[in-house]
Amino acid sequence: MPLSHALRSLALAGLVAVAAQASAQVTLTMSSWVPPTHTLTETQKAWCEMLAQKAAGKVRCNQLPRAVVAAPGTFDAVRNGLVDLSFTVHGYTPGRFVTTQLAEFPFLGDSAEANSVAFQRIYQKTPAMQEEHKGVKVIAVFTHGPGIVFNTKRPITKVEDLSGLKFRVGGGMVNEISKALGMNVTLKPAPESYELLSTGVMDGTLFPAESIEGFKLDKVVKYATRFPGGLYNTSFVFMMNENTYNNLPADVKKIVDxxxxxxxxxxxxxxxxxVDTRGMAFMQAAGVQFTMADAAFVNAVKQRTAGLEDAWAKAAEAKGMKDPKKALADFRAEIKKLQ
Structure with a gap:
């Protein structure tokens, strides 16, 4: 064979090999309903890029420029294959997720990492929790940092100060906690907070520390009340479309696992x-006035919310969860070990 023909054949073979490699590469589409700079968007992207690196190019990640659906529709968007990877707040779809409210009670802990790892450990050994997520591949369940009460009107130093103000909440157990404290609450997704507060439709919102910077609320929020261990928490799930996961090459599935x-x-x-640590510094620089709830305030919250654990345990049992109160006690014990 002439040299030119041989070189041409080698070049063609190389192109075929490259084309075959490209066609074998899986592209994972990712959707986020929080801003591009939010820790959830950034962490989802970092996780997927780490997967791509570990999978030696068999997978690539494509962060979509905007959410494929509004936040409450995210679970179904992943389950139905509209997007491959995303996350959602369990409480955004009331009544759908009950067992996961275990991670949302007051005064659980001051670290999102400790709470999230403890939550994941309980999830892994609780079939009823797994059943509530049927239809998706759960990458992890997790929580944000300790919940804070923010408002635009006045310092809140005692439980009675909470009445007469209108608050945005994200749903789930925080809704029940807020009602027990006599708060006037409306269930709305986090991205709507700026418009609700800046227009005066709402007077306040319940968020972790990072959210004031994350949702650009520093110009509207004036007051913040913190609680040891947080007034509440929010449970999330990070998930992958089940068919996408099942169709990955075996070695890539192993890496995902x-x-x-x-x-x-x-x-x-x-x-x-x-970002919670950064958020605290950001708010101090923005002039947000902080109050740390004293023992009397904490005790008043405990008294008013005392019945919520029994009500949740009953609802969780109805969803097939065995001994919910023991699971909650185990969850708290895991947090103590991890903090």
């Missing part, structure tokens, strides 16, 4: 702790 569970929960929680 290795990067799921505690690995992902710790990664997301650690990222949230970092």
């Amino acid at each position: 290795e990067m799921s569970g505690e690995f992902a929960a710790r990664m997301i929680g650690r990222g949230w702790d970092k």
Whole structure:
């Protein structure tokens, strides 16, 4: 064979090999309903890029420029294959997720990483929790940092100060906590907070520390009340479309599994702790006035919310969860070990 023909054949073979490699590469589409700079968007992207690196190019990630659906529709968007990877707040779809409210009670802990890893450990040994997520591949369940009460009107130093103000909440157990405290609350997704507060439709919102910077609320929020361990928490799920996961090459699925569970929960929680710390400094620079709830305030909250654990346990049992109160006690014990 002439040299020119041989070189041409080699070049053609190389192109075929490259084309075959490209066609074999899986593209994972990712959707986020929070801003591009939010810790959830950034951590989701970092997780997927780490997967791509570990999978030696068999997978690539495509962060979509905007959310494929509004936040409450995210679980179904992933389950139905509209997007491959995303996350959602369990409480955004009232009544759908009950067992996960275990992670949303008052005074659980001051670290998103500890809470998230503990939550993931309980999830892994609780079939009823897994059943509520049927239809998706759960990468991890996790929580944000301790919940704070923010408002635009006045300092809140006692439980009675909460009445007469209108608050945005994200749903789930925080809704029940707020009602027990006599708060006037409306269920709305986090991205709507700026418009609600800036227009005066709402007087306040319940968020972790990072959210004032994350949702650009520093110009409207004036007052913040913190609680040891947080007034509440919010449970999330980070998930992949089940068919997408099942169709991955076996070695890539193994890597996904290795990067799921505690690995992902710790990664997301650690990222949230970092931005919570930054958020506190950001709010102090913005002039937000802080109040730390004293023992009398904490005790008043405990008294008013005392019945919520029994009500949740009953609802969780109805969803097939065995001994919910023991699971909650185990969850708290895991947080103490991890903090």
